[in-house]
Amino acid sequence: MDSGNSNDRSYLDQIRIYEGAEKCRAALNEAFRKDVRLTVNLLNDRRLIFPCLYILREQIEALHIQRYLSPRNMIAIRIANQIRGSEASGTDYLSSRRDLVYPVLKWIVETGCDEEIPEDDYEKILDVTISVLINIYRDEDILPLVADLIFKRNRNGRYIHDLVWALFRVHDPRVLKLIAERIRSLNVKDAELAAELLNIDETDTPADKGDHDGRYVGYLHWLEENEPYLYFTEESFQYASKPAFSAVDMERKYIQKGCPSYDKQSSPPSDGDAGENLTVFKQLSDKEQKILSEYSKKIHDKSVSTWKEWLREPVSKQIKTAKARLEGDK
Amino acid sequence: MIIISGSTFNISETIDEYPENSVERQLLEQMSKSEETYRYDTLEQLKFELSLRREIVDASRALNRSGLKFAVFHETKCNPEYWDRTSNGGFRLKSGVKPSDAIRDIFENGRQYATECATAMVIVYYGALLEVFPEKTFNRLFPSIYLMNWHRLDSLLREVGTPKRVADILLGDRCYFRNPEVNPKTPELQGENVIVLPNGLYYGHGMGIANADQIIRALNANRKEGATQSAYFMDDSAARPNFKRLAEASQSAAVRPAVLHWRPFPQPISG
Numbered sequence: 001m002d003s004g005n006s007n008d009r010s011y012l013d014q015i016r017i018y019e020g021a022e023k024c025r026a027a028l029n030e031a032f033r034k035d036v037r038l039t040v041n042l043l044n045d046r047r048l049i050f051p052c053l054y055i056l057r058e059q060i061e062a063l064h065i066q067r068y069l070s071p072r073n074m075i076a077i078r079i080a081n082q083i084r085g086s087e088a089s090g091t092d093y094l095s096s097r098r099d100l101v102y103p104v105l106k107w108i109v110e111t112g113c114d115e116e117i118p119e120d121d122y123e124k125i126l127d128v129t130i131s132v133l134i135n136i137y138r139d140e141d142i143l144p145l146v147a148d149l150i151f152k153r154n155r156n157g158r159y160i161h162d163l164v165w166a167l168f169r170v171h172d173p174r175v176l177k178l179i180a181e182r183i184r185s186l187n188v189k190d191a192e193l194a195a196e197l198l199n200i201d202e203t204d205t206p207a208d209k210g211d212h213d214g215r216y217v218g219y220l221h222w223l224e225e226n227e228p229y230l231y232f233t234e235e236s237f238q239y240a241s242k243p244a245f246s247a248v249d250m251e252r253k254y255i256q257k258g259c260p261s262y263d264k265q266s267s268p269p270s271d272g273d274a275g276e277n278l279t280v281f282k283q284l285s286d287k288e289q290k291i292l293s294e295y296s297k298k299i300h301d302k303s304v305s306t307w308k309e310w311l312r313e314p315v316s317k318q319i320k321t322a323k324a325r326l327e328g329d330k
Numbered sequence: 331m332i333i334i335s336g337s338t339f340n341i342s343e344t345i346d347e348y349p350e351n352s353v354e355r356q357l358l359e360q361m362s363k364s365e366e367t368y369r370y371d372t373l374e375q376l377k378f379e380l381s382l383r384r385e386i387v388d389a390s391r392a393l394n395r396s397g398l399k400f401a402v403f404h405e406t407k408c409n410p411e412y413w414d415r416t417s418n419g420g421f422r423l424k425s426g427v428k429p430s431d432a433i434r435d436i437f438e439n440g441r442q443y444a445t446e447c448a449t450a451m452v453i454v455y456y457g458a459l460l461e462v463f464p465e466k467t468f469n470r471l472f473p474s475i476y477l478m479n480w481h482r483l484d485s486l487l488r489e490v491g492t493p494k495r496v497a498d499i500l501l502g503d504r505c506y507f508r509n510p511e512v513n514p515k516t517p518e519l520q521g522e523n524v525i526v527l528p529n530g531l532y533y534g535h536g537m538g539i540a541n542a543d544q545i546i547r548a549l550n551a552n553r554k555e556g557a558t559q560s561a562y563f564m565d566d567s568a569a570r571p572n573f574k575r576l577a578e579a580s581q582s583a584a585v586r587p588a589v590l591h592w593r594p595f596p597q598p599i600s601g
Contacts, residue, residue, distance in 0.1 A: 083515070094515040096555045118417070120404035127404070128515050135514035135554065159403045159418040161479070162517045169514075238448050238521055239506055240569075241480035241491025 010045035013052045017115075021055045028059050036065070044070040049111035054080065054122055075104040083128045084121055094132050102137055105129050109142055113149045118158060127159075131166040140170060147178040151185075154193050161237040164197065168245045171232040171262040176223060176246060183216040199244045225297070228258030231265075253293035254281055256300045256307070280315040288319055295322035332362050333369045334376060344373065353384040353501050356528060366497035371574075378580075379573040382462050383502030389437075389457035390525040390533035393450060396440025400447075400536035402518045403478075409435055409442040413477075420478025421445070429472050430465045433457060447523045448479035450535030451504055454525055455487055455571060463580050471579055486572075486579055493569040501526055503568035507534070507542075509549040511557035519552040521561075526568075 009017065016024035031039040043053075043060065053060075057077055060066055066074060079093045079101070093101050108129050116126065130146055133139040150163050167175055182194035191212060195201070198219065203226075205218040223230075229252045235243035251267040252259055255278060259265060267278065281289065292315075300307040310318060332339040341358045348354040357380055361368045370376045401407065403419030412432035413421040421443075423432050433456045436443055445453075456475065460468050476482050480491030490504055499505060507522040522545055524532035533539050537548055542563050549561035 095513060120419070124402070124404040127517070131514040131517055157417045161403065161481075165517055165520060166514070234508065234510060236520060237479060237481065238446075238518075238523070239480075239508075240493060241483055241488065 008047065010042070010048040010052065012042050012045070012056070013047065013049055016052050016055065024052065025056060025059050028056055029063075032063050032065070036068075039063070040065060040068040043073060044068075046070075048073070049115070050076060050108045051112060051115045051117055051122075053077065054112075054117065054125070071100070072104055072107060075101060076108055079104065079108065079129065080125050083125045094128065095136075097136060105133050105137070106139065106142070109133060109145060113145045116149065116152065118156065120159075123153070123159060127162040127166070130163060131169075134166050135169055140172070140174070143167065143170065143175060144178060147175075147181075151182055151190050151193060155187060155189050164245075165236045165238070168232060168236075173223060173227055173230060173246075173262070177220070180216060180219050180223070183219060184212045186212075196242070197245060199242075199246070202244065202247075226253070229253040229293075230262060231259055232262050233264070248293075250286075250289040250293040251278065251281065254278070254289070254296045255311070256296060274311050277311065277315050277318070284315070284319075291322050291326060292318055295326055298325075331364065331367050332358075332376065333367055334373055335371060339370075339373075339376070344377075348380075351528075353387050353528060354380040357383055357501055360498060360500060364498050375574055375577055378462075378577040382458060382571070382573060382576065383500065385458035385461045386454060386502035386525060387527055389454045389461070390527060391539070392437050393440070393454055393457060393535070394533055394539055396437050398436065398440035398450065398453075398535065399444035401444035402446055405444065406446075406449075407442070407444045409439060411435070416476075416478070418478065419445075420449075420476060420481065422477075423475040429456075429469050429475050430460055432475065433460055445477070445535070446479070446518055447535040447537075449477050451523045451525065452477055452479070452483070452487070452490070454533075455490055459576070467580055486576060489572045490569050493564075493567040495566055496568045496570075499526055499565060499568055500570075501528060503570060505532070505568050506564045507545050507549060507561055508564055509553065509561040511553045511559045512549070513552050513554045516552050519549060522549060 012024055012027065015027045028039060028042070031042055043056070043065070053073055053076055057080065060069070060077065066077065069077070075093065078091065082091075082093055109126065112122075112126050112129075116122070126149070130142065130149075133142055134146075146163060146167050150160050150167065153160050153163070176198060179194050179197050182190040183198075183200075185191050185194070200215075200219060203219060203222045205215055205222055207215075226248045229249045230246055231249055232246050233244055235245060237243060246262075249259055249264065249267075255267060255274065257268055281292065284292070295318075296307065296311070299310055310321070313321075332341065339362070341362045345355055345358050348358070368376075370379075399407075406415060406419040406421070408415050408421045410424075412424055412427050412435050414424055416422050423429055433453070436453055437457055456472065459472070463471065471486060472484055475484070483491045493504070493506065496503070503526045505524050505526055507524065509519055509521050512520045522534040522537055524534040524537075524545070527533055527539065530541050531539050532542065532545060534545060537545050540548075546561045546563070550557075553561075
């Protein structure tokens, strides 16, 4: 039961929250029977939130009062109908930027995530709205809400794959940090999903031995070290069972030239020995590439001149040195 | 090149066992001419892979004919006689139902089912395995089936969910068309999982059986406004079942003792 100030809630929301959806629908019908103007005012209360509009949408249509709705509510119902495939008007609210539509999309997500209704229809509306806000409006303010929603749904065994896809389309390490917060969660499902989305086994983060904070700090440290070479892969749950949503560009780490963006881009050409070595580097196994790139960063951080010398050595010698030193450090 | 027990295998020893233009024959020819080395311990192992690949191709065609509909996970449906629809849109084998009957029902009564492209690929694999294994073996190996894209794959099929770099794309491979600038209102068209069929064709659920150009055209028609990047076929990676492990599993009488029979969602304890 919500303990918030009931004055912050619309009359219809109060009934929905405290007495349930059926009572809320009955209240709307009762109000309509008595006074149409009052009914419209109840619906157009600016405090009304999207879950309430959603559960009342069929009543609104049955009572033929859509045309009296506020622009926000009217557009929200049309967006919901378009996503549900029942909007025959032909207006596409979702494929391009529209100034009037943006605040409504945002309202749907901001008020809709908070009280998600575990129904496929409702979840689909939120999934697509979030996807449109991220991909078309580049709205990054909603990212924390989306991350919350993913973990909330996961706890309840609901569908998350499209939300995860949308979240990673942002191509920003802030997304990884938002997810990493959940490594510390005492909820096992949260911690497991966070580890899966971060592909944590491929990082140097210590294994989960009950020290959630230590693991979290370890991951952030890894991220800080690798962020200059990080890129987002476009993999998704539609493509693979364990998608690598982000990865480290080993070539760029090896030659110590960070990515200009978080997309995969080919390494800049290098001259002379370094250029030849990069060609050899590309033929190495993943494991050897990892060793060399890590060692490269390590000595570059200590001394650029030593690093330059090392980079000119034959790759076979580089591997030998790197293995010996990294082993010695352990 | 094909190597069996350390020796180069001459396909003329076995190719005549297969009809002209058969899937097996095309596979043998492609693998033997390839610069990649395909290694097997025995000839039976190779033949098992050829049979399973042929069945994957046939199961793709059969599923395409079945009337199985396309639906996003929020709108999936299944025949409740055989499957429980889970809260995330997957299908879980109903308690007390024979796995073979439940899989067969999808192929026979496809119109009662709707799902998206990745789950259809998993159904193809089960359909193919049902043809390769005796029914009893199939039911013993796959006592609990859960169908939801590549999520919670049976351990005997886990490799189909992990595409890897490959030198050759072979018949029966699971490949992917990526649509990098998909319209955000249709995330389900971010790509298309396909099974590679003969004659340059692919089976992708929702697309049907089509060539690469047709699939790319269909995906491109669902890009966001102002998109400049075309959908494309990822020609350097494919996912394949672990054919050797499946061959061994079919032969081993006690491959899966009862304690390993896991269920993704245990029944609640009553009382």
